[in-house]
Amino acid sequence: MAKLTRRQKLQTKQAAQFIKDGIPERKYFDNKKLFARNYTQEDALDSLRKNTLTILTGPPGTAKTLLSIYVAVELLEDREIDKIYYVKPIVDVVGEQGLGFLPGDVKDKIRPHISPVKDALGVFMPPTKAEYLLDKKIIEFLPIEHLRGRSLNNCFVIADEMQNAIPASVLTILTRLGSNSKASLIGDSVQRDLSAKFGHDGLTDATSRLKGLDDVGVINFTADDICRSGFVRSVIYRYSDLY
Numbered sequence: 001m002a003k004l005t006r007r008q009k010l011q012t013k014q015a016a017q018f019i020k021d022g023i024p025e026r027k028y029f030d031n032k033k034l035f036a037r038n039y040t041q042e043d044a045l046d047s048l049r050k051n052t053l054t055i056l057t058g059p060p061g062t063a064k065t066l067l068s069i070y071v072a073v074e075l076l077e078d079r080e081i082d083k084i085y086y087v088k089p090i091v092d093v094v095g096e097q098g099l100g101f102l103p104g105d106v107k108d109k110i111r112p113h114i115s116p117v118k119d120a121l122g123v124f125m126p127p128t129k130a131e132y133l134l135d136k137k138i139i140e141f142l143p144i145e146h147l148r149g150r151s152l153n154n155c156f157v158i159a160d161e162m163q164n165a166i167p168a169s170v171l172t173i174l175t176r177l178g179s180n181s182k183a184s185l186i187g188d189s190v191q192r193d194l195s196a197k198f199g200h201d202g203l204t205d206a207t208s209r210l211k212g213l214d215d216v217g218v219i220n221f222t223a224d225d226i227c228r229s230g231f232v233r234s235v236i237y238r239y240s241d242l243y
Contacts, residue, residue: 030126030129031073031077031124031125031126032123032124032125033124034066034067034070034123034124037063037227038224038225038227040062040219040220040221040222040225041062041063041067041225041227043217043219044056044064044067044219044221045067045070045071046217047217047219048067048068048071048182048184048217049071049074050217051182051215051216051217052177052181052182052183052215052216053174053177053182053183053184053185053210053215053216053217054068054182054183054184054185054216054217054218054219055184055185055186055203055206055207055210055211055216055217055218055219056068056184056185056186056187056219056221057186057187057188057189057203057207057218057219057220057221058188058219058220058221058222058225059188059190059221059222059223059226059236059243060188060191060226060228060232060236061226061227061228061229061232061233061236062221062225062226062227062228063227063228064186064221065116065117065120065158065160065186066120066123068156068158068184068186069084069117069120069121069158070120070124071156072084072156072158072182073121073124073125075156075182076138076156080180081154081155081156081180081181081182082138082154082155083138083139083140083152083154083155083156084133084138084139084140084155084156084158085139085140085141085142085152085155085156085157085158086114086116086117086139086140086141086142086158086160087141087142087143087144087147087157087158087159087160087173088113088141088143088144088159088160088161088164089143089144089161089162089164089165089169089194090113090143090144113141114134114141116160117134117139117141117158118130118134121133121139144165144169144172144173147172147173147176148172150176151176151178152176152177152178152181153178153179153180153181154178154179154180154181155181155182156181156182156183156184157173157176157177157181157182157183157184158183158184158186159173159183159184159185159186160186160187161186161187162185162186162187162201162202162203162206163187163188163189163190163191163192163194163201163202163203163204164187164192164193164194164201165194165201165202165203166194166201166202167200167201167202167205167206168202169202170185170202170203170205170206173185174206185202185203185206187201187203189201189203189204190239190242190243222243223236223237223240223243
């Protein structure tokens with residue numbers, strides 16, 4: 001039988017630690033360390049670590065979701081929290097089919113909605129480890145309607161695509177936060193699918209209401225902060241009239 005390489009031995013050890021402890025000690029995570037690529041990202045990381053609530057707004061490609069997930073995983077590693085919830089509204093876009101039309105069971109239906117989390121985890125975490133956290137529901141996707149009546153303690157709530165949530169739904173999310181919990185509200189009001197009949201979207205409304213409140217940080221990204229690719233930055237510049 002061929003001998004295991006050092007890397008294979010380490011991966012075996014990490015897997016055993018996961019099985020034994022559920023959430024392994026920090027040294028077994030073996031994640032890449034992420035650094036801010038601009039001053040706005042630096043402010044975002046600082047706010048996510050310091051404040052109970054951080055609101056992140058701006059165009060796509062600025063790493064709003066990635067930074068939120070990265071800080072949440074940091075807290076998970078340090079055993080400061082036990083759970084990460086990824087929350088987003090399920091909005092039927094005109095001309096497209098909604099969640100109920102997707103084939104398969106509930107897990108199959110929510111898979112497209114958890115994809116941003118998997119993409120973000122893949123930037124700094126080995127894929128098998130990310131799959132473990134998702135399979136064991138240490139990181140769990142929740143539609144907003146499943147939050148009502150719950151008290152979420154010792155967790156980090158990442159509320160994404162909040163431009164598609166109504167203000168009452170954002171209120172629902174924020175009032176679920178219990179002891180030792182944090183949250184981030186993320187979105188881009190330009191990419192709104194919410195019907196105009198609902199008035200202001202939840203992201204814009206929350207930013208207006210909560211800015212200046214103690215323990216709340218508001219970070220506004222611009223096209224200059226886009227780091228996904230030069231092409232995306234160029235596209236957003238051409239759509240600058242929308243921003």
